[in-house]
Amino acid sequence: MTQIIYDSTFEGWLSAVFEIYELKLEDVVFAKSEVSNALLFSDKHFVSTDLVKAKRVLNGLKQKLSKEGFANIYRAFLSENDKIDETLFQYVKYIFSSSINVEGDLSNSPVLEVRKAAHLTGRESHRMEAFVRFKLTKDNLYYAIVEPDCDVLPLIERHFKNRYADQRWLIYDAKRKYGIYYDLENTTSVQLEFNADSNSSKFLAEICDDDEEFFQNLWRRYFSSVNIESRKNTKLHLQHMPKRYWKNLTEKIPNLRR
Numbered sequence: 001m002t003q004i005i006y007d008s009t010f011e012g013w014l015s016a017v018f019e020i021y022e023l024k025l026e027d028v029v030f031a032k033s034e035v036s037n038a039l040l041f042s043d044k045h046f047v048s049t050d051l052v053k054a055k056r057v058l059n060g061l062k063q064k065l066s067k068e069g070f071a072n073i074y075r076a077f078l079s080e081n082d083k084i085d086e087t088l089f090q091y092v093k094y095i096f097s098s099s100i101n102v103e104g105d106l107s108n109s110p111v112l113e114v115r116k117a118a119h120l121t122g123r124e125s126h127r128m129e130a131f132v133r134f135k136l137t138k139d140n141l142y143y144a145i146v147e148p149d150c151d152v153l154p155l156i157e158r159h160f161k162n163r164y165a166d167q168r169w170l171i172y173d174a175k176r177k178y179g180i181y182y183d184l185e186n187t188t189s190v191q192l193e194f195n196a197d198s199n200s201s202k203f204l205a206e207i208c209d210d211d212e213e214f215f216q217n218l219w220r221r222y223f224s225s226v227n228i229e230s231r232k233n234t235k236l237h238l239q240h241m242p243k244r245y246w247k248n249l250t251e252k253i254p255n256l257r258r
Helices: 010-022 049-064 066-080 083-096 111-132 152-162 201-207 213-227 234-242 243-248
Strands: 002-008 028-032 043-046 143-147 169-173 178-182 187-193
Touching: 002 010, 002 049, 010 028, 010 049, 010 083, 049 066, 049 083, 066 111, 066 152, 083 111, 111 143, 111 152, 143 152, 152 169, 152 178, 201 213
Parallel strands: 002 028, 002 043, 143 169
Antiparallel strands: 169 178, 178 187
16 A cells, blocks of 8 residues: 655645556555554655646546536545545546546446535535625734635635725635735735634724724624514524534624623
């Protein structure tokens, strides 16, 4: 057995796929950045991310898949499902071994699992587009904190760049410790540590614009006023807005100074 160790990026995984084929490696497992203790007696193959190799794999897949099927490979990788890199590799092997398009063969386990993972990521990215709540800092930067189940920042970047093209903003993924920053021209990925107590009144007073608390409370009142108690459907509400998102939603955070 050979343990394939790569840098956890999508390009790194694609480079690993290329080298598995290039070196004719058999019986492989994937590890992200470090050696798994469960496989101490296996052979190790360390992969350096190579954009040329990654592009060659992508070009090969593009020729074999529909536009949606091709996009689903990236979405599935971003799902971060357990062993998704190995599932995707089994899917890629099936794709390259067949003379026809196999993305609709749901009787094949890797095909089905990739479809499910891509759907999960797609759903999470749509939710993030709806659930991001910005706050304005003293230096005119709009920031938002999210904790999605999947790594969706690469998928929602274009949406927010188009929608908020006239203001600087930062969306920070607290689970993965990185964010995307827009400077009025370009978006870049940034690594940083954010205050864990970012919704506390003390933290907001330190970094937020003087009027930010007023606008947050205005939004809370609006949200409360449009809710009709007699039509309340808690089950449906939780289905569309699961509780795991509430800690970063302005309308779900009590007025701390009330």
